[in-house]
Amino acid sequence: MLLILGFDDKQLLTQFETYILAPSVSKMSQNVVTEDKITPLSQVKTFIYALLKSKFIFDHFIIKRNMQDNKGQWTLNKLTKGEDKKNSYYKNSFENDNNDLVMLQSAFHVSTPTTNYKHWLNAVLYYAYQHYQYNDIGLDSTAYLSHIEAIARAFMLRRYLTDEPDDYHHIIYQTPDFNQISFTNTDASLTPNHLRTQIKQYLRYNNIRNIFVFNYLDYLLWKDEERPEFTFTARSSIEHFYPQNKRDDKLFINDKNVEDTLLHSFGNLCLISHSLNSRVSNDMPDVKVKYFLESKQIDSLKLSRMIKCISGQEATWDKTMIAQHEEQMLEIMMKGLNLMSEGA
Template sequence: MNESIVQLSIRALLDGRARYVIPMYQRNYAWEEGEISQLIQDVVDTMHHNGASRDYYIGSLVVFRRGKGEDTIFETIDGQQRLTTLSLLAVYLKKLQPEAFTWLSRPTVEFECRPHSGKTFAAIAAATHADDPVERLAPVDMNAEILNGYRLVQKLLPVKLRENGLALDSFLNYLLTHVQIMRVEVPADTDLNHYFEIMNNRGEQLEKHEVLKARLLKALESLPDAKACQSCLHQVWEACANMEKYVQMGFPPVQRDRLFGHHDWSALRVANFDELKVLLQDADKTGEPGIRRRLSEILAEPPEVTNQATRAGDEETPERFNSVITFPHFLLHVLRVETGKKIPLDDKRLLSTFEEFVFRSDDPAGHIKRFVYSLLRCKYLYDHYIIKREFLRGTDGWSLKRLTCNTSDGKTRRSQYVNTFGAEEGDDLINRRILMLLSAFHVSTPTLVYKHWLSAALHYLFMAERIEVGAYLSHLESVARAFVFDRFLAEQPAEYDDMIFQRGGRCQARPASISSEGIRCRLSFGSIENNLVFNYLDYLLWNKRKGEDPQVRDFEFTFRSSVEHHYPRNPLTGLARLEGTVLDSFGNLCLISHSKNSRLSNFTPEGKKEFYAANAPDSIKQYLMMKHVSWNVDTIREHGDAMIDVLMSDLASCDQN
């Protein structure tokens, strides 16, 4: 590749003869104290130890030329974090020694379709000196990450100079004259999509979903309202990409109110891409008229939206919720739900899948617009109706909660997370039933790929005109039944797409179509295809016995991957060996963690009972097995028959629905 490489001093880089735009597909500015401190320290170290006349090469800036002559701007492909930080450093130094920066009339870096970033940068640059607050910047116009970067430059540079005994003018002269950067311009005929995929960003390869975003944005360029559509895609993408955060919190307050309702943020209030595009555009132009305050005042007050738990003094980590899936996998689920087609759920095939089903479709731009709206809607549904792992006050557990806000004091709105269905303290057990079933699904498929249960849940939620708790629970139970009986225990396993999209999650198997010999054979050791067979049985047992036994009531699904023989296959000396068909029968099997399986596998049933007397059981089936006074051939058969009866009784309920 014949790339044009130009060596530039930092002054030449920032003197305004070239403009650098940060395109929408790039990450937001994200450098924090570690990265900014390292950049300053590297310059200081070189100057301090190697002399003030030796050049220091700070790295490269990879760009793509847009336009010609005076209209030339460079699209920043790689190095935007470094470029933005150097620009913030120059703005700060100009406040300290304005006479040395008469050539710097305005920031060189620009932000495409990110008005908050541009306005924040401009406001910082307009301040009269380093200690002045940024005047008259409305909250809606503020980019907290860029402001934080500037504050860190203010904080770190004086400390670094003082620690190394360097004068400000010496550092300033060295930075502008002897710190060099290599600007690498890719040729005009470069396939940017391919380049993005193979290039490194700060030593790390761009992730596939970032490449996909760039391609989606490019595919919208031919539309008459391309900029508005691209801006809409960018905003929705950024709001949805953080799977650990509820989507409402991915939008600024004005947009959040318009999208999800001013009073409680509880409903998505747009029906298609065009409504979404107009709303985001209008909200982006709308500030709070007449309320223009100093940034120092904004920073000195508590945020408008705080979590109720934090307000009450409870300890809470910033990452309160942990998603059961990553964003690239989620994109594939959304495409699958939106199209109803057989979409592979392997993130390694993300780009090729979108190439096949989106970019090669009859109307790629139209499909992308539909997908953007579907992405927002699915993320909203996912946040409110799919489990997460919640970390709060030093504990963690499965959570099924929705985000809302209240104005209990009549003035300030505060975010809070409450049970999606029913009372917050769990008085309404139907929320717990859905949570238990979803967690049973999740732990049965611990890998990130091929979570077909998630597609089944999202498809139902996406298609439902109104989400009613009883109907949602019935659907999830039906899906679990279909997976267990139509696939895992069937002579001819059904395909997932047929079960989810063609049959709407309905189970086709009936007790009359399943022979007693056949189901016992398929429930024996080595024949059970998926742990959902055990976990769905535990869900049924929990639902049946939760009111009778505190041990059952408090049971929680965890990642248990080992099928354990309660009566051991290789017993310790003195214990008789059982005949193979009894030993491997369903009555003698339970699901436990791998570590416990390794530790307890050769223990006698009595030894295992003694161990679990001081430990919570791994499964409800196991708990019921240990309630037997003795464990022998008769009790194994008795327990096995009882467990099969629970499964078959649940299957029989299909005829009654």
């Protein structure tokens, strides 16, 4: 009930009156008899309890910044009473390792900095609210991670990489089984190669609907690389590794403006911070690599892969390299989206 409402606090009272208070008044006027009589007062109590439960779940199972250190790392901790019952401290929300949960939630979070449109948070809280158990565990971490990964796949397949994007509300609240997510309005008989072609077009510059496509790939790369030290930060600039506005451009001089130019393909794109974009935007790849390595400022794991392609090697970032990198990244993404098998 509660989590179907939006996150805009200015609409809270209006939505409460429309979706919670009004139905109870309507049922009373129709003399609807229920086992537990629904009244405005009972609805208010139910609503307040739902708010408290949601806040408790948010505090325990949603990432926060650790402001006690200078790094401000993402954490997934809960406040716990000490043995003396007087002092309290923060501990991991789950007994086992929760790094995957921290990484995926932070990947979502930095992709949508605007509070009112954190649809991922709505989806995660909706699941946690429904599955919270009143015991020492609260939520099963394995099932929790599995569901959030399913949410990520759902947003990718039904919102960001499809010809007909589905509504967030429909994805979150009307998906019967998140483990059976597929493209909307897509022929189920399509081969992996056809699916790859469809995905490619929504990963091209100016076709990208949400920067989560980069952060989701970084999450998959992080898992593929056996979880290296990496933190998701606010990066919002989509950068061409080979610059699109180079005056003496020789590589794309004949096909810079054609529809399928590799210049604007996913293989030539990376996600960096706005300040870094201002610094290196028009530099050639070798100059960018030198700056990234000297400053130790590599904003993403995809960018790190691009740097490794030419760093310390007698190789140049050309069309062949761009196409190869794109195919490698698409293969990892398609496996993460369950569109191809591990051995394919």
